[in-house]
Amino acid sequence: MAVKxxxxxxxxxxxxxxxxxxxxIMFHVNWEKHLMFCAPLAFAxxxxxxxxxxxxxxxxxxxxxxxxxxxxDWSTVEWTLDHEPFDPKHDASLEENGIVHRSLLxxxxxxxxGIAGSGS
Amino acid sequence: MSRKLNLRExxxxxxxxxxxxxxxxxxxxxxxxxxxxxxxxxxxxxxxDPFRLTMDAYWKYQAEKERKLYSIIDAxxxxxxxxxxxxxxxxxxxxxxLTGVSPLEYAAHRGFAMVGRQFAGVxxxxxxxxxxxxxxxxxxxxxxxxxxxxxxxxxFHDFRHMHDRVWYLSVPKSFFDDAMSAGPFEFITAISFxxxxxxxxxxxxxxxxxxxxxxxxxxxxxxxxxxxDESRHxxxxxxxxxxxxxxxxxxxxxxxxxxxxxxxRGYRLLTLVGMMMDYMLPKKVMxxxxxxxxxxxxxxGALFEDLARYGLRMPKYWxxxxxxKDHITHQAWGIFYNYTHAAAFHTWIPDDxxxxxxxxxxxxxxxxxxxxxFEYWREQxxxxxxxxxxxLPMLCQTCQIPMGFTEPGNPTxxxxxxxxxxxxxxxxxxxxxxxxxxxxxQKFCQSWMPVHQIYQGNCGGATVPDVLNWYHLNFGVDNFDxxxxxxxxxxxxxxxxxxxxxxxxxxxx
Amino acid sequence: xxxxxxxxxxxxxxxxxxxxIIEAIEEDNPHAEINHFPAMVKIDxxxxxxxxxxTVEEKIGREWDPQEIHVSLVSLxxxxxxxxxxxxVERHN
Numbered sequence: 001m002a003v004k005x006x007x008x009x010x011x012x013x014x015x016x017x018x019x020x021x022x023x024x025i026m027f028h029v030n031w032e033k034h035l036m037f038c039a040p041l042a043f044a045x046x047x048x049x050x051x052x053x054x055x056x057x058x059x060x061x062x063x064x065x066x067x068x069x070x071x072x073d074w075s076t077v078e079w080t081l082d083h084e085p086f087d088p089k090h091d092a093s094l095e096e097n098g099i100v101h102r103s104l105l106x107x108x109x110x111x112x113x114g115i116a117g118s119g120s
Numbered sequence: 121m122s123r124k125l126n127l128r129e130x131x132x133x134x135x136x137x138x139x140x141x142x143x144x145x146x147x148x149x150x151x152x153x154x155x156x157x158x159x160x161x162x163x164x165x166x167x168x169d170p171f172r173l174t175m176d177a178y179w180k181y182q183a184e185k186e187r188k189l190y191s192i193i194d195a196x197x198x199x200x201x202x203x204x205x206x207x208x209x210x211x212x213x214x215x216x217x218l219t220g221v222s223p224l225e226y227a228a229h230r231g232f233a234m235v236g237r238q239f240a241g242v243x244x245x246x247x248x249x250x251x252x253x254x255x256x257x258x259x260x261x262x263x264x265x266x267x268x269x270x271x272x273x274x275x276f277h278d279f280r281h282m283h284d285r286v287w288y289l290s291v292p293k294s295f296f297d298d299a300m301s302a303g304p305f306e307f308i309t310a311i312s313f314x315x316x317x318x319x320x321x322x323x324x325x326x327x328x329x330x331x332x333x334x335x336x337x338x339x340x341x342x343x344x345x346x347x348x349d350e351s352r353h354x355x356x357x358x359x360x361x362x363x364x365x366x367x368x369x370x371x372x373x374x375x376x377x378x379x380x381x382x383x384x385r386g387y388r389l390l391t392l393v394g395m396m397m398d399y400m401l402p403k404k405v406m407x408x409x410x411x412x413x414x415x416x417x418x419x420x421g422a423l424f425e426d427l428a429r430y431g432l433r434m435p436k437y438w439x440x441x442x443x444x445k446d447h448i449t450h451q452a453w454g455i456f457y458n459y460t461h462a463a464a465f466h467t468w469i470p471d472d473x474x475x476x477x478x479x480x481x482x483x484x485x486x487x488x489x490x491x492x493x494f495e496y497w498r499e500q501x502x503x504x505x506x507x508x509x510x511x512l513p514m515l516c517q518t519c520q521i522p523m524g525f526t527e528p529g530n531p532t533x534x535x536x537x538x539x540x541x542x543x544x545x546x547x548x549x550x551x552x553x554x555x556x557x558x559x560x561x562q563k564f565c566q567s568w569m570p571v572h573q574i575y576q577g578n579c580g581g582a583t584v585p586d587v588l589n590w591y592h593l594n595f596g597v598d599n600f601d602x603x604x605x606x607x608x609x610x611x612x613x614x615x616x617x618x619x620x621x622x623x624x625x626x627x628x629x
Numbered sequence: 630x631x632x633x634x635x636x637x638x639x640x641x642x643x644x645x646x647x648x649x650i651i652e653a654i655e656e657d658n659p660h661a662e663i664n665h666f667p668a669m670v671k672i673d674x675x676x677x678x679x680x681x682x683x684t685v686e687e688k689i690g691r692e693w694d695p696q697e698i699h700v701s702l703v704s705l706x707x708x709x710x711x712x713x714x715x716x717x718v719e720r721h722n
Contacts, residue, residue, distance in 0.1 A: 039455065
């Protein structure tokens with residue numbers, strides 16, 4: 001849609017393009033049905049970081065507080081990447097797994113329904 | 121008493137007679153912003169003045185309001201009025217209000233001065249200029265209140281600086297920046313109509329009643345003093361809509377789009393106010409749900425029945441607010457509970473009586489979805505393991521609130537929307553926020569997103585203390601749970617209450 | 630929202646200045662409903678609400694300009710009616 005502006009051909013500069021993140025990409029992760037974490041999270045990591053780093057270091061720090069965290073078994077976790085079913089290769093990098101700047105990962109842990117089954 | 125002129129004539133003299141036809145400059149050079157938004161005005165003389173308050177009467181009544189206001193604020197200060205509030209927790213609502221809303225009053229002062237210069241009709245110019253002066257008065261009265269509370273409580277010390285930097289203050293700031301960087305017709309539709317007329321009652325009326333109920337006479341006084349100007353502002357908003365609608369049928373779709381946009385933006389912004397009503401007032405006046413029913417569903421409903429004659433309809437997605445009224449305040453309090461280690465005010469878990477009040481006011485949602493998480497958090501806090509979310513949240517590109525709102529019809533699943541624009545992906549919390557972006561991507565791709573700025577290294581560093589330092593917040597003083605706060609300790613000393621054992625604040629990452 | 634048709638309201642501060650105005654409204658608008666909130670009185674009606682100069686003047690024993698209502702007015706909903714003798718709001722659909 002054409003922008004309505006006083007200046008002809010007005011164009012906005014996007015401050016959040018990937019080149020402004022000093023070699024990192026920023027992407028998002030949401031643990032479904034665990035709304036005690038009030039919102040999905042934002043992470044900035046190098047695109048060549050192995051996916052396993054996310055599983056072994058990043059997410060345990062982010063989500064480990066939750067009593068359901070001990071139910072996490074990565075071999076049974078269900079993922080989507082940008083709303084498509086996703087089967088991550090743990091040894092491959094984020095980039096090789098198709099995770100790009102502003103990607104959204106969502107994961108569901110079977111049998112984990114949050115505090116008292118409330119989705120919290 | 122004989123009157124030479126009646127009210128209408130007097131006002132006519134003051135406004136229309138100030139205008140003249142330019143002879144050596146073109147109107148389009150004098151009013152260069154009148155065309156580009158697409159609004160067509162055939163005859164500015166058809167403008168109906170919302171109020172016929174002449175300048176002499178204006179100064180007289182404003183002076184009277186000021187006299188009343190400052191005598192109460194003086195008495196409040198002299199009598200240590202802050203000690204009469206129900207509980208020091210209450211002051212946190214005030215921190216959010218005075219750091220979040222007061223800078224908007226100043227922005228409104230600037231905004232109305234700007235559009236008052238741009239409108240080509242003299243009636244409109246005068247109405248905007250008067251409102252500009254009102255808004256300056258509002259921010260001044262609020263700064264006086266900040267000044268008093270700042271002597272006794274933390275988090276008030278640098279509201280101007282904070283407004284430009286702190287993550288949650290970017291929500292109100294970006295709201296007003298959006299309006300001010302639009303054209304004059306959109307600005308006045310956004311602020312005078314959508315915000316002032318449709319939504320502002322939700323900001324002032326229940327909140328100021330709440331302040332009264334909680335013993336905060338300083339806030340009641342500035343609030344109602346500001347609100348006494350608000351009736352004029354609201355009426356200006358209604359007149360603006362009617363005037364544009366009557367001037368040209370081509371204006372209708374443009375106005376409708378603005379109403380859709382600004383209703384949704386205002387609704388998202390008011391989530392913060394709803395949260396104050398439901399969670400931050402120790403003595404509660406009414407729930408957000410009740411306030412929404414009275415001030416939006418009833419009165420907004422009547423208003424839009426009124427506007428149907430012009431072909432204007434209820435704002436798009438208003439139905440989602442009817443479902444949302446049972447959820448958004450609980451979700452917002454959850455957001456601030458998660459990130460209070462990075463905020464200039466404290467949060468806490470409601471006590472049992474308050475939880476029961478919430479259960480009663482939100483019978484369809486609170487016990488099922490929200491109470492379990494609050495009770496779990498409380499249990500953990502009592503065990504010395506207070507929850508602070510260690511990771512930065514994903515934000516909505518439009519409203520800039522962390523993406524904590526759930527999908528309509530599915531209260532356990534976050535709502536996700538996204539758009540691709542110019543090689544980048546943008547994320548949104550709702551259909552309303554996505555539509556706003558999609559209509560003006562060149563504008564909203566530029567948003568200053570606090571989380572993204574932190575990850576780009578533009579906010580003083582990578583740790584919470586670094587960023588708080590850059591915000592000018594005092595780590596360990598202004599932030600963290602109310603239970604461990606210096607505010608609470610001081611309050612207990614002043615009130616002679618026994619201090620409870622409490623652990624040192626948990627250091628979040 | 631069937632019961633919302635043509636609703637209007639005036640909200641005034643609950644103080645000494647506003648009390649005679651509220652009483653005048655009650656007297657001149659028998660269909661009005663008065664709702665008390667902390668520090669504020671909200672007067673709801675269907676169709677129209679009017680504050681008459683004469684009625685207020687009778688109550689306060691001095692001349693009263695309807696524009697003085699601005700000092701105590703908290704909020705309103707409806708289309709404003711304003712002249713030298715009255716102030717009010719109305720809606721007719």
